[in-house]
Amino acid sequence: MKRSAAPRANVKRATHTADRRPRRQSARAWAPPDDPNIAAAGFLHDMALLQRTERSRFGYKRAAKMVAAGIDRSVRELIAEGTLRDVPYIGPATERIIAELIASGGSAIVADAVAVSTARGEVEKRQAFRRAYLSRYAMRQALDAPFAESIVSRATYRGDLQMHSTWSDGVESIASLADAAIALGYTRIGVTDHSYGLPIAGGMSMASAARQHREVDAVNEQFGGRLRVYKGIEANILADGSLDLSRDERRVFEYVIASPHSLLRRSNDQTARMIGAVREPGVAILGHPQGRMYNSRPGVRADWRRVFREAASRRVAIELDGNWHRQDIDFELARVALDEGCLFALDSDAHSLGELPFTDYAIAHARIAGIPANRVVNCWDAKTFDRWLSERRR
Incomplete structure (x- = not known):
């Protein structure tokens, strides 16, 4: 039975947003228009850094890894279908964060947690360590996208x-x-x-x-x-x-x-x-x-x-x-x-x-x-x- 997606939060702040680089278009190069899976994984890693117990940290990290490297489909599609919770290690808390990301491009839950945390500096530092990575979903897009025959495949x-x-x-x-x-x-x-x-x-x-x-x-x-x-x-x-x-x-x-x-x-x-x-x-x-x-x-x-x-x-x-x-x-x-x-x-x-x-x-x-x-x-x-x-x- 399909679970319903978490309600889409009415996020008024954009203080903690996904990395949305300009879409680069050229005659020879192609890039996925966005990578919601890698963005979602980033938010979950941020939450992991803020947890007080090792069990909670592990839970967020495990969910982040699954979203980034364990699934072939976009979390946007799974949210729309109401099937995100069918993904291993995704629970109510992680689902709410991902739903906020898809609805608004950011997460008030994560932004509020970071704002009151003494680990804010570490969170911001780690965000720089995630630049230009591909999720499994984005990797599949790149492999399947139409390219000139001269491009490696x-x-x-x-x-x-x-x-x-x-x-x-x-x-x-x-x-x-x-x-x-x-x-x-x-x-x-x-x-x-x-x-x-x-x-x-x-x-x-x-x-x-x-x-x-x-x-x-x-x-x-x-x-x-x-x-x-x-x-x-x-x-x-x-x-x-x-x-x-x-x-x-x-x-x-x-x-x-x-x-x-x-x-x-x-x-x-x-x-x-x-x-x-x-x-x-x-x-x-x-x-x-x-x-x-x-x-x-x-x-x-x-x-x-x-x-x-x-x-x-x-x-x-x-x-x-x-x-x-x-x-x-x-x-x-x-x-x-x-x-x-x-x-x-x-x-x-x-x-x-x-x-x-x-x-x-x-x-x-x-x-x-x-x-x-x-x-x-x-x-x-x-x-x-x-x-x-x-x-x-x-």
């Missing part, structure tokens, strides 16, 4: 170049990842476990890497050309822009992703650090460049146009990491990188089989940014891709 995507196995902090064997990749229609994947400089993530020693590569060889032989597994590594960008792997160690791998995993909450400019990483010999991909996390941290601050210009000049691909919590870089920065002439890598950063579909978020951001498939290394034919990797290893 699922159909042109040949394989995922960042994923982690049991050799570092992943939970799946390489063979399991390969099986899943074939089921997704891929012809290539890259296993990119963490390097030894990140022990908290089970980073591989070089001795472990040698053993892993023997396993990759066996998997490639097993699949007999149906799928090629590449021997990648995710190296750490140090404070000065150098990597935690020596140049000789990098040559052991077929490609290197250089990613920031530290100094991600600093307010200082880190342009020199990121440009330094791009200039490091052997780097093929600049991984999740900002190091941002939804509702948690904004990531690295840098003059990204300068970083992208340097990457373009060296044919280092810029990653769009599709992990839902990362979505890094987003469609806004991707447009800047596209303007500077960059290549791109669209990856899941999966640590389990269930995370492999995160490539959908990367592809969605790329489509919104108007990135053509011929600029995406995941879409290249094997000969072109291998030639590019050879260039990067010099």
